[in-house]
Amino acid sequence: MKAHLDIEKLISDDLISNELDYERALVAERKLRLLSKESVHFKNLRIKLRRVIEKYENQEWSDVNNFDTDKLIEIDKYEEIAELERVFIENRKYSIREKLKDLDLTQGDLAVILGHKSKTHMSELINGIKPFTLKDLVIINRVLKIEIGLLIPVFLSKDDQLRLNEIVKVLDKPKVKLNLKDLIVS
Structure with missing residues (x-):
């Protein structure tokens, strides 16, 4: 199961295609609200994401009379899944940061280890804005000695x-x- 939303793809497609991705987009938007204080890049990403969210809401939520009990139950289920994914990503972030601290490493050092050049890209990975590759997570497991179950959603x-x-x-x-x-x- 994926535990992330590819925000850049969603923005480039200008489309949220289902309720689960909508809930994931809402979680990502809240995260970007906090990160936008650190970087203009995150602020611009948040603005674009909000536009896509609003478009979905106007298409899918314009007539509240179309919602029956089953639809509301489905929405609650997707909210819960998105929240569990958010908690997983936060726990992973905390585990990585704690291990970096224990090993006297910085996020920049981890970027070098993983072969990433951009500080912003590393921040996006750690904060769950962009997904880690499987290779990244295996390297983190091997180098930082973090249990794989804390890195990959199972x-x-x-x-x-x-x-x-x-x-x-x-x-x-x-x-x-x-x-x-x-x-x-x-």
Whole structure:
């Protein structure tokens, strides 16, 4: 499951295509509000993101009479998923920053380790504005000795769990089981 929203792609496409990405965009917009105090780049990104959010709201939310109980339940589910993803990214950020501090390293040092040149890009990665590559996360795991489960989201939505449970039942292979420990997202 992705635990991020590719903000730059969303802005370049000028489109939010579903409620979950809308909720993720709202989380990203709040994060950018804080980061915009540090950088004009984040301020401009936030302005563009707000435009895309408003466009989605005008298209999808213009008639509140179209919302039934099922739609509201679905929206609540997506809000919860976006919040769990936000918490995951914040915990990852905290883990990385703490380990950097323990090792007397800076974010700039980590950028050099990962082969990134821009201080802004490194800040975007750490703050969850841009996604880390899998290679970045493996390097962080190896160099900083941070548990991989703190770096890569390993949770599944209930829908995915139900789908996988059904598939495992249909396969009828006793050795194949879905480990549900720590994989739950509402």
